[in-house]
Amino acid sequence: xTYTTTEENYIKAIYHLEHEHExxxxxxxxxxxxxxxxxxxxxxxxxxxxxxxxxxxxxGFRLSDQGNKLALTIIRKHRLWEYxxxxxxxxxxxxxxxxAEQLEHVSSEDLIRRLDxxxxxxxxxxxxxxxxxxxxxxxxxxxxxxLGLPLKKNLKVSAVKNQESEMLNLLTQYEIKIGTQLKIxxxxxxxxxxxxxxxxxxxxxxxxxxxxxxYCNL
Amino acid sequence: xTYTTTEENYIKAIYHLEHEHExxxxxxxxxxxxxxxxxxxxxxxxxxxxxxxxxxxxxGFRLSDQGNKLALTIIRKHRLWEYxxxxxxxxxxxxxxxxAEQLEHVSSEDLIRRLDxxxxxxxxxxxxxxxxxxxxxxxxxxxxxxLGLPLKKNLKVSAVKNQESEMLNLLTQYEIKIGTQLKIxxxxxxxxxxxxxxxxxxxxxxxxxxxxxxYCNL
DNA sequence: GTAACAATTTAGACAAATCTAAATTAATAA
DNA sequence: TTATTAATTTAGATTTGTCTAAATTGTTAC
Ligand SMILES: [Mn+2]
Ligand SMILES: [Mn+2]
Ligand SMILES: [Mn+2]
Ligand SMILES: [Mn+2]
Numbered sequence: 241x242t243y244t245t246t247e248e249n250y251i252k253a254i255y256h257l258e259h260e261h262e263x264x265x266x267x268x269x270x271x272x273x274x275x276x277x278x279x280x281x282x283x284x285x286x287x288x289x290x291x292x293x294x295x296x297x298x299x300g301f302r303l304s305d306q307g308n309k310l311a312l313t314i315i316r317k318h319r320l321w322e323y324x325x326x327x328x329x330x331x332x333x334x335x336x337x338x339x340a341e342q343l344e345h346v347s348s349e350d351l352i353r354r355l356d357x358x359x360x361x362x363x364x365x366x367x368x369x370x371x372x373x374x375x376x377x378x379x380x381x382x383x384x385x386x387l388g389l390p391l392k393k394n395l396k397v398s399a400v401k402n403q404e405s406e407m408l409n410l411l412t413q414y415e416i417k418i419g420t421q422l423k424i425x426x427x428x429x430x431x432x433x434x435x436x437x438x439x440x441x442x443x444x445x446x447x448x449x450x451x452x453x454x455y456c457n458l
Numbered sequence: 459x460t461y462t463t464t465e466e467n468y469i470k471a472i473y474h475l476e477h478e479h480e481x482x483x484x485x486x487x488x489x490x491x492x493x494x495x496x497x498x499x500x501x502x503x504x505x506x507x508x509x510x511x512x513x514x515x516x517x518g519f520r521l522s523d524q525g526n527k528l529a530l531t532i533i534r535k536h537r538l539w540e541y542x543x544x545x546x547x548x549x550x551x552x553x554x555x556x557x558a559e560q561l562e563h564v565s566s567e568d569l570i571r572r573l574d575x576x577x578x579x580x581x582x583x584x585x586x587x588x589x590x591x592x593x594x595x596x597x598x599x600x601x602x603x604x605l606g607l608p609l610k611k612n613l614k615v616s617a618v619k620n621q622e623s624e625m626l627n628l629l630t631q632y633e634i635k636i637g638t639q640l641k642i643x644x645x646x647x648x649x650x651x652x653x654x655x656x657x658x659x660x661x662x663x664x665x666x667x668x669x670x671x672x673y674c675n676l
Numbered sequence: 677g678t679a680a681c682a683a684t685t686t687a688g689a690c691a692a693a694t695c696t697a698a699a700t701t702a703a704t705a706a
Numbered sequence: 707t708t709a710t711t712a713a714t715t716t717a718g719a720t721t722t723g724t725c726t727a728a729a730t731t732g733t734t735a736c
Contacts, residue, residue, distance in 0.1 A: 246723065266684055279724050281685055286722090298684060298731055329572040342564045348557055354547040464693065484714055497694055499715055504692090516701050516714060 241290065245345045248314050249273070250283050251292055252344075254303055255311035265300065312376035317352055318344040319365035324355060326366040333366040333417065334408035367408075368399025368418045368455065382458040386434050386451035391424050395456035402453040414444060416454065459508065463563045466532050467491070468501050469510055470562075472521055473529035483518065530594035535570055536562040537583035537590075542573060544584040551584040551635065552626035585626075586617025586636045586673065600676040604652050604669035609642050613674035620671040632662060634672065 243251075253272045257264045266284070270277045281297075288295040292307035303311065321343040325336040353374070356362075363379040364370055370378040383398045397420040400411060411417065415438060425435040425443055432448030446454070461469075471490045475482045484502070488495045499515075506513040510525035521529065539561040543554040571592070574580075581597040582588055588596040601616045615638040618629065629635065633656060643653040643661055650666030664672070 244722080267682090275723085276725065277684065278686080278726080282723075325569075329569070329576055331568075331572065335568075339564070339566055339569055342566075346557070346560045346564075348560075350549075350553075351543075351547070351557055354549065358547055462692080485712090493693090494695065495714065496696080496716080500693075 242347070243290070243292075243310065246283070247287065247290070247292070248310070248345055250287060251303070251307055251311050252314045252318075254293065254301075255308065255315070258303060263300075309376060312372045313352075314344050316372045316374075316376075317346075319369060319371040320352060320355055320359060320362070322365045322367075323359055323362045323371070327359065327362075332408075332412070334403075334405050334412070336366060337403060364399075364418070366418065367403050368397070383455040384458060386424060386436070386446065386454050386456070387427075387432070387448065389424060389456055389458070391426060393423065395422055395424070396420070397422065397454060398457045399455040400453055401455060407450070407453065410450065411454075414438070414446070415441070422456070460565070461508070461510075461528065464501070465505065465508070465510070466528070466563055468505060469521070469525055469529050470532045470536075472511065472519075473526065473533070476521060481518075527594060530590045531570075532562050534590045534592075534594075535564075537587060538570060538573055538577060538580070540583045540585075541577055541580045541589070545577065545580075550626075550630070552621075552623045552630070554584060555621060582617075582636070584636065585621050586615070601673040602676060604642060604654070604664065604672050604674070605645075605650070605666065607642060607674055607676070609644060611641065613640055613642070614638070615640065615672060616675045617673040618671055619673060625668070625671065628668065629672075632656070632664070633659070640674070 250269075250273065253269060254264065257268060257272060261268065266277045266280045270280045273280065284293070284295050284301055287293050287307070288301070291304055292310060293301050293303050295301040318340045321340040322336040325331040325339055326333055331339075362371055370381070372378055381398060385401070389395060397416060397418055399418070400408070416422070420438060422436050422438045425437055427434050432451075433445050434448070434451040435443055435445050437443045468487075468491065471487060472482065475486060475490060479486065484495045484498045488498045491498065502511070502513050502519055505511050505525070506519075509522055510528060511519050511521050513519040536558045539558040540554045543549040543557055544551055549557075580589055588599070590596055599616060603619070607613060615634060615636055617636070618625070634640070638656060640654050640656045643655055645652050646663075650669075651663050652666070652669040653661055653663050655661045
């Protein structure tokens, strides 16, 4: 079976929404896809016909096993390309997502197998997101965000869960990236902000908004 | 301006045909694009509207300067990706063309600039075709095919002008690739075949059909 | 338990790229 | 120079993914 870029993008979006929300409907999906609900309905029928999801009209939809598998291969491609762009071509981590959106649709199992090998089987992309292996399995890691982690421990940044350009730029400003060593000094109850020390630098205060998206290994 | 994959493929095809034939018409182009002449006419109007070519109906068409420039950037991308696939990912030279057909349409000047840098500015792709630089200029080389080159000289294979899989497979069989050293021993008038010695190996005879597509530096 | 509202689907239309069949134009051959 | 042929274009239809406006259904609030 072969799928259009649009179909692949829908499947990937549904996959992500299913993991971020307990309930996913036509409206939510249409917002994520930047289309109208009516267009989503049309596509749902098409995807059901291709057995990528289960769908009962007016009741809801859910990725099928086949759809889930497809989503994972697209995510695998996306994240491997992002890794390539940063590690081999020297892009910044905030520049690679849009490019990976194009590259993830290049279709060749052989290509992705060789790319994975060339990159020496990375387990995480430049934003700390896990890269599924050929079988769709993720490497598990224990991590939590700066709101939940203990004070005064040495922590290593393992992921950033908001990847908007503004966020990544801000983190670059703070000199925070994947792998950065830091320690939480204290939390301020008033606004939820968090004081941290990055490596040997002076202490800094991060807003709650920023802190909640920074994850570190336990 | 941004162009669809289809538009880019038409422009690239026209570019190649203009260099291979003194006259290019709707029929020839439709054969190259594997479509019907009527579809070509539709597309010609679209491409003219985008100023990529000059077109007078029933009289003919020709790439505009802008169209020519676009063709060269697509060819540049195609050949850089082919080089990447062979040199970095270890593909065989007969496997990369179809993949490059997809990759050439990924649109990002920055990406191609960095890829070119990463590959250290290659001047020729894995089949010996020249890679245009950012300005669309080709590195010139003096080369001729095995039917025109002198006997008993040390020659180096610089290009293969037929890149069908069957041809490339055959050459792999003969252990001929870009850079291979060889010497022409003699030519047989009867069928135009050519006897050569590859490096220190035993002599072999190539058919005229094969020999005419193998080019060596003068 | 029903009325109101929100979510979802249908109907009908459009742009892109293609097709088949028919019409038009250019080229060429007598 | 005119008739025939070959190349090209037009007309009208199809598929994919989208839209707007209208209709339908499911869910809540009273
Ligand atoms: Mn991404
Ligand atoms: Mn995508
Ligand atoms: Mn090629
Ligand atoms: Mn192409």
